[in-house]
Amino acid sequence: MLIFFCSLISLSNFAQDEPSARFVFYNVENLFDLNDDTLTVDEEFTPDGAKNWSQTRYRDKIERIAKTITAVGGWELPAIIGLCEVENRNVVLDLLDHRLLINKGYKAIHKDSPDRRGIDVAFLYDPQLFQPISSNxxxxxxxxxxxTRTRDILHVEGVIFASDTIHAFINHWPSRWGGVEATIPKRVTVANTLREHVDSLFLIAPNANILIAGDLNDNPVDRSVYSVLGAKNESDSVQGALVNL
Structure with a gap:
């Protein structure tokens, strides 16, 4: 399980008296429904599959995910949530309909990815705090x-606090299945693709507020993150660089 959270505090100037909101990224690990999607390899998460997947187990997983999100949020639920390893839009909506989350009125941005297992990324937001402008x-x-196909990167541009524009990139990079060394080139490829899009944003808006989150299946010191993506420790960063939080 991978959970990442941070506070978004007046992104333009970090003034202490500005409102704040919480962002959470959560790898929910195989949130599958019970149906066999004939276009993907999801058979193990069916009633007749290796996981003996059932309505009870599915509902229990939704319950645990919802409890985790509320626990991370404390008194205030997150304004923005990035997810990975969701099978489809239906499981996302089932999560948002859970009794612990339904009153927040979260909206979802999701699309089926070309991943062979059918696991996707998704972006959830509180429309009272975040208003999306575009997504691609x-x-x-x-x-x-x-x-070979892998999960798409989701880029959402939106306005938070009705004042600051942010660009959020939600990621789920290729796994290390098949060996760490053998799969490095795949993660480097994704990092290069993401970096190209970030650089194009900086060309248009040098002070753009960019938030990159996800399960990268690499460590901060690995080539894909440190050298290619260029995410440094805050003490090592320069103005306009990506900072590893």
């Missing part, structure tokens, strides 16, 4: 493996 899905192509 960044496809990943591997030069030496043209038939």
């Amino acid at each position: 899905w960044i496809s990943i192509r591997f030069e030496n493996e043209p038939d």
